[in-house]
Amino acid sequence: MEFAKNQQNSWYENKEQLLVAVDCIIFGFDKEILKLLVFKREIQPLKGSWSLIGSFVRRNENSNQAGMRILKDITGLENIFMDELKTYSEVDRDPGARCISIAQYALIRIDDNNKELVNKHGAFWYSLDELPELVLDHNQMVKDALEKLREKARFSPIGFELLPKYFTLPQIQTLYEQIFQKKLDSRNFRKKLLSLNFLKKTEIKDKSSSKKGAYLYEFDYEKETDQNFIFKG
Amino acid sequence: MEFAKNQQNSWYENKEQLLVAVDCIIFGFDKEILKLLVFKREIQPLKGSWSLIGSFVRRNENSNQAGMRILKDITGLENIFMDELKTYSEVDRDPGARCISIAQYALIRIDDNNKELVNKHGAFWYSLDELPELVLDHNQMVKDALEKLREKARFSPIGFELLPKYFTLPQIQTLYEQIFQKKLDSRNFRKKLLSLNFLKKTEIKDKSSSKKGAYLYEFDYEKETDQNFIFKG
DNA sequence: AATAATAAATGTAATTATTACATTTATTAT
DNA sequence: ATAATAAATGTAATAATTACATTTATTATT
Numbered sequence: 001m002e003f004a005k006n007q008q009n010s011w012y013e014n015k016e017q018l019l020v021a022v023d024c025i026i027f028g029f030d031k032e033i034l035k036l037l038v039f040k041r042e043i044q045p046l047k048g049s050w051s052l053i054g055s056f057v058r059r060n061e062n063s064n065q066a067g068m069r070i071l072k073d074i075t076g077l078e079n080i081f082m083d084e085l086k087t088y089s090e091v092d093r094d095p096g097a098r099c100i101s102i103a104q105y106a107l108i109r110i111d112d113n114n115k116e117l118v119n120k121h122g123a124f125w126y127s128l129d130e131l132p133e134l135v136l137d138h139n140q141m142v143k144d145a146l147e148k149l150r151e152k153a154r155f156s157p158i159g160f161e162l163l164p165k166y167f168t169l170p171q172i173q174t175l176y177e178q179i180f181q182k183k184l185d186s187r188n189f190r191k192k193l194l195s196l197n198f199l200k201k202t203e204i205k206d207k208s209s210s211k212k213g214a215y216l217y218e219f220d221y222e223k224e225t226d227q228n229f230i231f232k233g
Numbered sequence: 234m235e236f237a238k239n240q241q242n243s244w245y246e247n248k249e250q251l252l253v254a255v256d257c258i259i260f261g262f263d264k265e266i267l268k269l270l271v272f273k274r275e276i277q278p279l280k281g282s283w284s285l286i287g288s289f290v291r292r293n294e295n296s297n298q299a300g301m302r303i304l305k306d307i308t309g310l311e312n313i314f315m316d317e318l319k320t321y322s323e324v325d326r327d328p329g330a331r332c333i334s335i336a337q338y339a340l341i342r343i344d345d346n347n348k349e350l351v352n353k354h355g356a357f358w359y360s361l362d363e364l365p366e367l368v369l370d371h372n373q374m375v376k377d378a379l380e381k382l383r384e385k386a387r388f389s390p391i392g393f394e395l396l397p398k399y400f401t402l403p404q405i406q407t408l409y410e411q412i413f414q415k416k417l418d419s420r421n422f423r424k425k426l427l428s429l430n431f432l433k434k435t436e437i438k439d440k441s442s443s444k445k446g447a448y449l450y451e452f453d454y455e456k457e458t459d460q461n462f463i464f465k466g
Numbered sequence: 467a468a469t470a471a472t473a474a475a476t477g478t479a480a481t482t483a484t485t486a487c488a489t490t491t492a493t494t495a496t
Numbered sequence: 497a498t499a500a501t502a503a504a505t506g507t508a509a510t511a512a513t514t515a516c517a518t519t520t521a522t523t524a525t526t
Contacts, residue, residue: 017250018290020322020333057251059331063322086317087335089253089296098292100253100335102320170474187476188514195512210473211522230463403503420505421485428483443502444493 019099022066023054023138025085025145028110029162031171033127034178035110036142037074040122041135045096051135052142053123054101067104074121075114081161082106085145093137101137105145107161128178146179153179154231157198160219168206168214169193176231192231198223252332255299256287256371258318258378261343262395264404266360267411268343269375270307273355274368278329284368285375286356287334300337307354308347314394315339318378326370334370338378340394361411379412386412387464390431393452401439401447402426409464425464431456 026037041051053074057066064082071080082104089100108114110125118125126132131142152158159175173189193199200220205213259270274284286307290299297315304313315337322333341347343358351358359365364375385391392408406422426432433453438446 018253018292020251020253057322057333059251060324062324063320063333084319087296087320089290089335091293091295100290100296102322102333168474185515186474187516190475191477192513205474205521207522211524212472212474212520213522214474401503418486419503420487423504424506425484438492438503440493444495445491445501445503446493447503 019097020057020063021054021099021101022057022063022070023052023088023101023103023141024067024070024082025052025103025105025141026071026108027105027145027149027162028108028125029159029175029178030110030125031164031167032174034162034175035125035127036131037118037123038126038132038134039124042122046135049135050132052138053121057102063102064104067106071106071108074118074123075108076117077108077114080106080108085141085148088137088141090137101141103141103145105148107149107158109162109164111164150179156229157196157219163219166202166204166206166216166218168216170209170214172217196229252330253290253296254287254332254334255290255296255303256285256321256334256336256374257300257303257315258285258336258338258374259304259341260338260378260382260395261341261358262392262408262411263343263358264397264400265407267395267408268358268360269364270351270356271359271365271367272357275355279368282368283365285336285371286354290335296335297337300339304339304341307351307356308341309350310341310347313339313341318374318381321370321374323370334374336374336378338381340382340391342395342397344397383412389462390429390452396452399435399437399439399449399451401449403442403447405450429462 028035028037037053038050039053041047041049053070055066055070057063061069063084067082068078068080071082072078083106085103085105087100087102091098093099093101128142128146131139133139134142149158153176158179159172162175163172169190170186172193173184173186176189177184198220199217202216202218204216206216207213261268261270270286271283272286274280274282286303288299288303290296294302296317300315301311301313304315305311316339318336318338320333320335324331326332326334361375361379364372366372367375382391386409391412392405395408396405402423403419405426406417406419409422410417431453432450435449435451437449439449440446
C-alpha cells in the first residue's frame with residue numbers, strides 16, 4: 001500500500017486511519033442578494049442530491065490548497081478569499097466512510113466570467129433563504145459559516161471580497177443587511193462606514209437602480225488598517 | 234486491514250489516507266500567571282522534546298471527544314472548556330507521517346487536585362513568556378491559541394473557566410492583563426466588569442495578597458447574557 | 467415645459483460608552 | 497501609635513452610537 005511505504009516510524013504504522021475531506025461554503029453576492037453555490041452530487045451515496053462541493057485532501061497538499069484547487073476547478077479563479085471554518089468529525093456524519101471534513105468558506109464576486117464554468121459543474125447559486133436541503137451535515141456547515149461571516153463582518157470590512165471593484169453605498173448596505181439579516185439605518189450606516197476612511201469615492205454614478213444614480217466607490221486597500229472596526233449591526 | 238472492511242462504497246476505497254490527530258493547547262491560571270501545560274514527548278521522532286499533548290482520533294470518536302479523552306487522562310477532569318482552534322495540515326508538518334492535527338484549546342483551573350496526575354505524565358506548567366521550544370508546529374499552535382483566547386476575551390466573559398469558583402477583582406484583572414499583555418486601569422476595568430452584571434459579590438475577603446484584603450466574587454451564570462460584551466482591552 | 471415618481475444623499479440632538487486621572491480606606495506589622 | 501501595603505472608589509472630558517425626516521438629482525410622463 002502506497003501509504004505504508006512512506007512511513008518512517010513503526011509507531012505510526014497500523015494506526016486508525018480516517019479519510020480527510022474539505023468542503024467549501026462558497027458565498028457570492030450578485031449586487032442584490034447573498035447567495036451560496038451548491039452542487040448536484042455526482043457520487044454515491046446520495047447521488048443527485050444538493051451538496052456543497054468538496055474533495056479529499058491529497059497527500060501532497062494542505063487543506064487550504066485542497067480548497068483552492070476545488071475553487072479553481074469550478075470557477076476558474078485563483079486568489080479567492082478562503083478561510084477555515086471548522087472541522088466536522090462526527091462518527092456517523094458520512095454513511096459512506098469514516099471521513100472528517102475540514103470546512104472552508106470562500107467569498108467570491110459573482111460575475112459573468114465564471115457563470116459558464118459554474119454551469120458546467122452542475123452548480124447553482126441559491127439565495128440563502130431559499131437554500132434546499134443539502135446532504136450529510138452540509139446545512140449545518142452553511143449555518144455555521146453564515147454565523148462566522150457575521151462575526152467577521154462585525155470586526156473587519158468584509159464586504160469587499162464579495163463586491164465588485166466599484167460599488168455603491170446602497171449596494172454595500174444591502175450586503176450588510178443580508179449578512180446581519182436586518183434593516184440598517186442608511187444615515188448611520190454611511191456615517192460609520194465613511195468614518196473608517198477606507199472607501200474612495202469616484203465621480204461616476206451608477207444609474208442602474210435609480211434615476212438620481214448612486215456614486216461608485218472603491219476600496220482603498222492602503223487604508224485598511226484594522227483601526228478598531230466594530231460594526232454593531 | 235481493518236479500515237477497508239468498514240468501507241461500504243467502492244468509490245471511497247483506495248483514496249489517499251492521512252492520519253488525523255488532535256493536539257491540546259491547555260491554558261491554566263494559578264491566580265497569578267497564565268500558564269500552558271506542556272509535555273515531554275514519549276515517542277519517536279523527537280522523543281524527549283517538549284510538546285503539546287495529543288493523540289490520534291479514533292474511529293469511534295469525534296475530534297472533540299478525542300480531546301476530552303486526553304484531558305481526562307491527564308488531569309482527571311471532565312467537563313472542561315474546550316474548543317477547536319484550527320487544523321494544521323502542512324504536508325511536511327510531521328516528519329513521521331502525513332498527519333493532520335486538529336488543534337483544540339482548553340481552559341482549566343490549576344489546583345491541587347490535578348497537580349499529581351499531571352506530574353505522572355511528565356507534564357509541566359510553563360509560564361507563557363518562558364515557554365520552551367516545542368516540537369513540530371506546536372509553538373505556532375500556541376501562538377494562534379493565545380490570539381484566539383484574546384479574541385474570545387474581547388467578546389465574552391472568558392476568565393471564569395480559568396479562575397477558581399471564588400476570585401477577587403485584582404485576580405481577574407491580572408488574568409486579563411496577561412491575556413491582553415498590557416496593564417489595565419483598575420478603575421475602568423472594575424467599572425466595565427461590574428456594569429456587565431454577571432459578578433456576584435460575597436462578603437468574604439481574601440487576605441492572601443494584601444493586608445486590607447480583597448472581596449471574593451463568583452460568576453453569576455444566570456446573568457451571562459451575551460449582552461454586547463465588548464472589552465476593548 | 468411642467469410635474470410626478472424614485473431612490474440617493476444628508477444633519478442633528480440625545481444618549482451611552484470610553485478614557486484619563488489621584489486619593490482614601492482597611493488592615494497588619496512594627 | 498505609626499508605617500506600610502494593596503484595595504477600593506469618582507468625576508469630568510471625549511468619543512461613539514442611536515433615533516429620526518427632509519431635500520436632492522434625475523428620468524419618465526403629461
